[in-house]
Amino acid sequence: MGGDLGPRSVVPACIRFLKKFPEAELKLFGPRTQLQSLIDAERQPQLSGRLEIVPCEQVITQNCNPLHALRHKRESSMALALQAVAKGEVQAMVTSGNTGALLALSRSILGNIEGVRKPALGKSLPTERGSCFLLDLGANIDCSAEDLLQFARMGIEAQRVHTGKRDLKVALLNIGAEPHKGTEEIRQAAELLEWDAKIDYAGFxxxxxxxTGVVDVVVCDGLMGNVAMKSAEGVIRLMGQKAFTIEKSGYFKRFFGQLAIKLLRKWRTQVEPARYNGASFLGVKGNVIKSHGGASSEAFYRAMITAKECAEADLAARVGQAMAQA
Amino acid sequence: MGGDLGPRSVVPACIRFLKKFPEAELKLFGPRTQLQSLIDAERQPQLSGRLEIVPCEQVITQNCNPLHALRHKRESSMALALQAVAKGEVQAMVTSGNTGALLALSRSILGNIEGVRKPALGKSLPTERGSCFLLDLGANIDCSAEDLLQFARMGIEAQRVHTGKRDLKVALLNIGAEPHKGTEEIRQAAELLEWDAKIDYAGFxxxxxxxTGVVDVVVCDGLMGNVAMKSAEGVIRLMGQKAFTIEKSGYFKRFFGQLAIKLLRKWRTQVEPARYNGASFLGVKGNVIKSHGGASSEAFYRAMITAKECAEADLAARVGQAMAQA
Structure with a gap:
C-alpha cells in the first residue's frame, strides 16, 4: 500500500510476475475492494488462483514515525505481510512503504538473527563490470567497527545470492585510500576485516x-551509504533532465537528437535505480525487500525479482549460517 | 606540480587563460626547466611577459601525508604558492596536488579567518536549474552543530560569488526530511540554522x-560531502562507460550510435566534474582553489575560472566579513 503509487504500481507488477513465473504464488495485503478492482482491470482471470488478497484496512502512511508504527499499526498491510513471513506462509515480502516503519516492524515481528547486532539495508548497484553490493543504506546511523564487520559478512551472502559468485572482494567506504583516513570506527573496522580469514578484504x-567494479561488496554506516546511493540517483535523474532540455531547445540536429535520446534512455536503464530496485533488509529472520518509494510498476517488478532470488536461496537462512560460523 | 598529469595539464590551461583574459597575470611554481620546456612547446612567446616561473625543486607527492608536508615540505611548489597568497603577491592559488597537504599547509601558512573554527572545502555542483554549493567535501571528519552553522555561512558567501544571487536557500544533508532523522549534530545544527536570522534555512x-536545485547551499560533514560528490562522479563515469560498451557491441544503428555518443558527450559536459572543477578552501586567509587530481587541461582551466571569480570578489575577505557580522 506504500510508495508514491501504492497498489497502482504493485498490481501490474504482480500480474507480470505471475505470467513470467508459472510456479509463483503471491499474497497481496491491503484493502480488498481497492486491490480487487485493480486486479480486475488487468483482465487476467486465469491468474487469480495464484494471487490471493489478504484483506486489511489499516495502512502505514509515508510520514508515520517508526515508534507510532510499532505501537499502533500492528494490523497494517505491512505488519500482516511481515507476520506471514514470520509464520513461513510466504518466503519473502516486498514493500515500497515507509522505510523507518518497515525496519522497526521487521525487527519486532521477525526478530534479529542470532548474533546480529544491527540488521542493515543493502542493495546491488551497477558497475562497469557487473554489480556491487552496498550496505548499510540508512538503517543504522551509529555503527561500531564490529557492526561494520557484521555488515561485511551479511553483504557477502547477499551478493553471493545475486551474482552466483563465491569469491568476493570486500571494501570499506572512506574518503581516501590511505590507512590514516576516516573515522576511528572505519579504521578499527579495517583492522577487524584484515584479520578475518573468511573475508577477502581489499582496503578502503x-x-x-x-x-567501477573493483570490489563486490562495499561496507559503510547508514549515513554514508544513504548519501552515496541517493547522490548517484540524483545525478542519473539530472542527466536525463539535461538531455530533455536540449531536446526541446530546437537543436538543428533534432532528428538525430531524438535517436540519441532513445539510445540514452537505453543506456540509462542499465544504471537507473529502477533496474537495480529492491534493497534487502539483512539480519532479520526472514527475507524482507524494500522497493524504492518512487517505484514505477517496472521498478516494483525488479524488486520482486530480487525478492524471488532471496527466497529461492533463502538469503536469511544463509545469513544465519554465516553469522553462526563467524 | 600535483595531480595525475602535473604541469602537462596546468601549462596549456595557463596559456588558454592568458589568451582569454588579457588583464590576467600568472605565476607558475615548480622546477624551472620542466615548466619552461612545456611553455616553449605552446609557442606563444607574446604571452611570456604575463607568465612568470617561480622556480622550486621540492614537490609534494600524492601519498605524502599532511604532517610530513607540514614539517618537511616548506620549500615545495605548493608551500611557496601559498606564501605568495599570504604576502598578497597573488590574489588566488590553484593546485591539483595532494588535498591533505594543501589543507594542512593552507591552515599553517595562511591561518584561519578570525572566528572560523574549521575551514571547509566546498564546490558548486550542477543542478536542474543552475548550481548548488556543497560543503564540506572532506576537510573535516568530525563536525559539531556549530561547525555546520559556520559552513553554512561560508558556503553562502561562496555561492553568492559564483552565482551573483544574493538570496540563497540553505539545507542540511541528511538521510530523510523528517526532523527526527540523522545524528545529534545534524539535528542540533538544524536548530541553530532555524534561529539564524541571516540564513534562509530550508530544512533537511x-x-x-x-x-535538483531545490536549494542553493547544502551543508554536511566532510565524510558525507566527500561520499556524495565522489558517488556522483562515479555514476557519471559509469554512464559514459556503458555508452562506450554499447557502441563497440556492433549495434545495427551504429551510425546513429556514433551521433548519439557525440550528443551524450555534450550533455555529459554539462554535469561532469571537469566543468564544475575547482573546490574552494573556505575559512583560511586567502583564496585557495583545489582542482580535481585527475583534472585534464580543460578541467584545470575551469578551476582557474573559479579562482578568478574568487579573486575578483575576494571571497576570503567576504567570508571574513560574514564571520565578523555573525
Whole structure:
C-alpha cells in the first residue's frame, strides 16, 4: 500500500510476475475492494488462483514515525505481510512503504538473527563490470567497527545470492585510500576485516569506486551509504533532465537528437535505480525487500525479482549460517 | 606540480587563460626547466611577459601525508604558492596536488579567518536549474552543530560569488526530511540554522536533492560531502562507460550510435566534474582553489575560472566579513 503509487504500481507488477513465473504464488495485503478492482482491470482471470488478497484496512502512511508504527499499526498491510513471513506462509515480502516503519516492524515481528547486532539495508548497484553490493543504506546511523564487520559478512551472502559468485572482494567506504583516513570506527573496522580469514578484504575505497567494479561488496554506516546511493540517483535523474532540455531547445540536429535520446534512455536503464530496485533488509529472520518509494510498476517488478532470488536461496537462512560460523 | 598529469595539464590551461583574459597575470611554481620546456612547446612567446616561473625543486607527492608536508615540505611548489597568497603577491592559488597537504599547509601558512573554527572545502555542483554549493567535501571528519552553522555561512558567501544571487536557500544533508532523522549534530545544527536570522534555512535534504536545485547551499560533514560528490562522479563515469560498451557491441544503428555518443558527450559536459572543477578552501586567509587530481587541461582551466571569480570578489575577505557580522 506504500510508495508514491501504492497498489497502482504493485498490481501490474504482480500480474507480470505471475505470467513470467508459472510456479509463483503471491499474497497481496491491503484493502480488498481497492486491490480487487485493480486486479480486475488487468483482465487476467486465469491468474487469480495464484494471487490471493489478504484483506486489511489499516495502512502505514509515508510520514508515520517508526515508534507510532510499532505501537499502533500492528494490523497494517505491512505488519500482516511481515507476520506471514514470520509464520513461513510466504518466503519473502516486498514493500515500497515507509522505510523507518518497515525496519522497526521487521525487527519486532521477525526478530534479529542470532548474533546480529544491527540488521542493515543493502542493495546491488551497477558497475562497469557487473554489480556491487552496498550496505548499510540508512538503517543504522551509529555503527561500531564490529557492526561494520557484521555488515561485511551479511553483504557477502547477499551478493553471493545475486551474482552466483563465491569469491568476493570486500571494501570499506572512506574518503581516501590511505590507512590514516576516516573515522576511528572505519579504521578499527579495517583492522577487524584484515584479520578475518573468511573475508577477502581489499582496503578502503572512495565513493566513485562503488561504480567501477573493483570490489563486490562495499561496507559503510547508514549515513554514508544513504548519501552515496541517493547522490548517484540524483545525478542519473539530472542527466536525463539535461538531455530533455536540449531536446526541446530546437537543436538543428533534432532528428538525430531524438535517436540519441532513445539510445540514452537505453543506456540509462542499465544504471537507473529502477533496474537495480529492491534493497534487502539483512539480519532479520526472514527475507524482507524494500522497493524504492518512487517505484514505477517496472521498478516494483525488479524488486520482486530480487525478492524471488532471496527466497529461492533463502538469503536469511544463509545469513544465519554465516553469522553462526563467524 | 600535483595531480595525475602535473604541469602537462596546468601549462596549456595557463596559456588558454592568458589568451582569454588579457588583464590576467600568472605565476607558475615548480622546477624551472620542466615548466619552461612545456611553455616553449605552446609557442606563444607574446604571452611570456604575463607568465612568470617561480622556480622550486621540492614537490609534494600524492601519498605524502599532511604532517610530513607540514614539517618537511616548506620549500615545495605548493608551500611557496601559498606564501605568495599570504604576502598578497597573488590574489588566488590553484593546485591539483595532494588535498591533505594543501589543507594542512593552507591552515599553517595562511591561518584561519578570525572566528572560523574549521575551514571547509566546498564546490558548486550542477543542478536542474543552475548550481548548488556543497560543503564540506572532506576537510573535516568530525563536525559539531556549530561547525555546520559556520559552513553554512561560508558556503553562502561562496555561492553568492559564483552565482551573483544574493538570496540563497540553505539545507542540511541528511538521510530523510523528517526532523527526527540523522545524528545529534545534524539535528542540533538544524536548530541553530532555524534561529539564524541571516540564513534562509530550508530544512533537511537527501543526496538526490543536491542535484535538483531545490536549494542553493547544502551543508554536511566532510565524510558525507566527500561520499556524495565522489558517488556522483562515479555514476557519471559509469554512464559514459556503458555508452562506450554499447557502441563497440556492433549495434545495427551504429551510425546513429556514433551521433548519439557525440550528443551524450555534450550533455555529459554539462554535469561532469571537469566543468564544475575547482573546490574552494573556505575559512583560511586567502583564496585557495583545489582542482580535481585527475583534472585534464580543460578541467584545470575551469578551476582557474573559479579562482578568478574568487579573486575578483575576494571571497576570503567576504567570508571574513560574514564571520565578523555573525
Amino acid at each position: 575505497v572512495e565513493g566513485h569506486d562503488i561504480f | 535534504v537527501e543526496g538526490h536533492d543536491i542535484f
